[in-house]
Amino acid sequence: MIKELQAFYNRLKKQGLTPEQERVIELELKLIERYQDSGFDPQSSTRKMWQYNDLEILQNGAVMKMAYTSSQSIDDLIARDIQREKDGFPRKVRIGKMVKPSQDGDEKVVVVPTTVEEKLIHDQIRDNEEEGEGEGGSGEGEEGEVIGEQPVREEQGGQGGAGQGEGGAHETDSNAYDMGRILTEQFKLPNLKDKGKKRSLTRYTYDLTDKNRGFGQIIDKKATLRRLIETNIGLGRVQAGQQVNPNKLLISPADRVYRILSQEKDYESQAVVFFVRDYSGSMHGKPTELVVTQHVLIYSWLIYQYENQVETRFILHDTEAKEVDNFHTYYNLRVAGGTQVASAYKMVNDIVEEENLERDYNIYIFHGTDGDDWDTTGKETLPQLEKMLEYANRVGITVAENGYGISGSTEVEKYLKKSGLLDEKKDLLRLDVMKKESDESRLIEGIRKLIS
Amino acid sequence: MELISQHAKKIMEGCKERARDNGLTFQDESLEYIVTNRDLLELSPKNMIPTLYDYWVQDVEVLKEKGRYELYPSNPYETVINTRPAISFYNDNNPDWLNVMIFYHVIGHIDFFQNNLFFRHTWDYDFASRALSDKRMIAKLRSEKGRWVDYIIEFARAIDNLVGYHQELAKFSSPQQEKTLNRLDFYFDVFLQEVKKVSVASYVNEIERFNTLLQENPKEAENQYIESVQSKYAEFESLYTKYKETKKQKKNQDIFEFLMEHSEFLNKEENRWMLMVMEAVRATSLYFQPQIRTKILNEGWASFWHEELFLKDDRINGHEIDFAVVNARVTAMPRVGLNPYALGMRLFSYIEELGNKGRISHDYKYLQDKELREKFDKETDSGRDYIFLVRENCSDSMFINTFIDQDFVDLHKLFVTGKRLNKERMTWQYYVKSRDAEQYKKMVLDSLYHPPSxxxxxxxxxxxxxxxxxxxxxxxxxxxxxxxxxxxxxxxxxxxxxxxxxxxxxxxxxxxxxxxxxxxxxxxxxxxxxxxxxxxxxxxxxxx
Structure with missing residues (x-):
């Protein structure tokens, strides 16, 4: 893979690159070598010293595996947090942080109110990412001998370590709809203005829409008057150019028009959201976390706005794009490759075209990237983007800077600004650039920018 | 939460008797409670202290970011709490033989709490009652001051790992404070050496001069000498006054004490209630400090005794195999990982054997000959006494630092496990990184609690x-x-x-x-x- 990328890089170099661009690309190539195709982050499968406790060890207690039933609802916690902000202290409750989309594709977002008790504590210096920290061990084996292996890509459910794994987390189960409501209400995210009605559903409501002459529930005065005039013209009682005397008009029973209750097909709006994420090497760590967290929040907000009528598609890209089927994979997968935004946009366009999504859906596309693009001028990306803007209700691009390049001048940001699309199609295309150190409130601020 | 049955309590009392006969010392009274999962839900955020003050963070999942809080272990989560009387918690349906084992383990902890000197400051009062009065005080303040009480709790908890735990302990072991030097000592110890930085020769000359004066006129020598100094160095007197002042200020206060005494904000009349909240948080933190610092010792000691006493107990005949299964789970050395029960217990057994053979001595330490070392046995049989000394005087870091040596590491085939990425196989490989005792020691020490200073x-x-x-x-x-x-x-x-x-x-x-x-x-x-x-x-x- 590296060879192909290298060749690609050389091709680009021939076309001319600035030193800054070269630096970024070379760095990314280096990261590839470092991480190779290392998928998920390593997780220790052993029990740390502090995870041993009497209740669990001695009494065989399954006590750690408890579902946390918080005595305070999320709403209370957030109300407290809003008050906190008014009192002049930064917010402390985070809600989107420990989102755990289930692995089986069942679209459930678990809202876990979390917080950190900040203290001055010692940190470790991590100088080598390929080497985990030392642990204890006992038994046979020469120095240097490999005694066990753990696949880098964890199989489903392969969680270990009490208190750290899934069992240990205290969850407040709530669905994405609730989270969307919280976001909308508590964080004052805007409501969607125009939902656009497109797809019909086999759902009926009853409304006074049908008309009936002679009898019914409510008289339709305007229609009745119109019929009445018609009848009287026919009878010659109303003539052009003459004063009409209302007292002289005749009323036939059939002239009375009523509205009656009738069954109506309801048209509800429905949306499909494409979440697109760069998963190349330079996205490792904080940028990925920021982008994914923001996408969870956006997803929740859309679910609320569309009252659950939202379909999601997840697309990951490095130099090539691929679709993954659930959020879990979308959240966790990591490769080390180059970056070509155009590949992902093209994939979105292809999917929309093939499945004819445009006819039935409101289409939203959210793209998260660290702003690197080997297509430095956007000459491949921009046409795809323009095509996208023809059908999309909103395209939101989040640039989470990875801190390798110069702030505020990533490739994506530069060519977007240069193209003028941001001004031209202000209603459709939004860009949000944030720093690596952004916190949750900044993320929500970003969402506001992307969707308002 | 309800007390255990009379039947179980009787077993507990039997265990206490046998433990005492073997040299453990602890208070007569203890309380044992059955806890349900629901109880645990409330207890665990409060570190098992039922009477701890309420705080909203206890209702929220505290985020343990990977790598961060591994370095910073959360507070202890134990079956036994160090109160007077000691309280322990149990599952409802333990069979009798298992209860015997757990009771011995619990008694080991109680003995440790009540004898290890790092718990000295918790001996004179019952923390559960103190916590209860703090809880009521905080609840009352909350009804008056509302959310501001929680802000103060939060800010105080943010620094609660910086409490002067060792200062607190020092009050018990060395009652005399560091003395303020008199003029003469100040002149020789500080002024000449640190301020004037005189050469060794002139320093000796000065001493000579003073000694001559002393011989001539023992009564007046000091005054005369100081007068001469004062006339020679005009700045001496002002430096000495300054020294005395700083000495007075430097009362070895931790950050809590310092803020509480010197913060003008906190000492305003309308803010004085905050001091009470801070004091409660400080006391709670001080109470937990020794527990975090003695995990290996405490669990090792309790495991050592539950094994020792269980096997001697005549009441459990026929359950040896059941015991073996549970005991193995508790005290087996994991292939990879660090089990404080197993490590501590083995270390105690090892030390006991060293003591029994008289190997904790200069003679053995400086013996080079390998064969002689292996055969070394003075039959002093002082091992038991020695481990009681260790239980009284050590914390985890001292325990590990002093007693883990190459013999111990070799005996139990211990090693430091390394973990590295294998790119071809796409796996994390665990490998034997080092069997060197120093490396092993360092690895264990690195995982111990160590707040910044x-x-x-x-x-x-x-x-x-x-x-x-x-x-x-x-x-x-x-x-x-x-x-x-x-x-x-x-x-x-x-x-x-x-x-x-x-x-x-x-x-x-x-x-x-x-x-x-x-x-x-x-x-x-x-x-x-x-x-x-x-x-x-x-x-x-x-x-x-």
């Missing part, structure tokens, strides 16, 4: 300056802001924090013979930085 000063413009003492470790950066925000509030003004940060740099010259594709070795460059928190805004600048 911070020195406190007030600058001329009345700002608070915290100096993080450099120990080859940086602070977790993300948490600095939140912590300093709280300190600023409590101090009522600008706060500085000096700390060191590590930067990785590729060594300039690649090592000889290194392949070209190898990464150049990284070296750490330390940089001293100063954080400033003013009006809730954090800024940072380099100091050098």
């Amino acid at each position: 911070v020195e406190i000063r007030v600058t001329d413009d009345n700002s608070l300056l915290l100096e993080h003492v450099f120990e080859d470790k940086p602070l977790v950066r993300e948490y600095i802001k939140g912590t300093m925000l709280g300190i600023e509030y409590l101090w009522g003004g600008q706060v500085f924090l000096d700390t060191s940060e590590a930067m990785m740099r590729s060594a300039k010259l690649p090592a000889q013979g290194m392949r070209r594709d190898e990464k150049p070795p990284q070296e750490i460059v330390w940089k001293r930085v100063r954080y400033r928190m003013k009006d809730k805004v954090l800024s940072r600048k380099d100091l050098n």
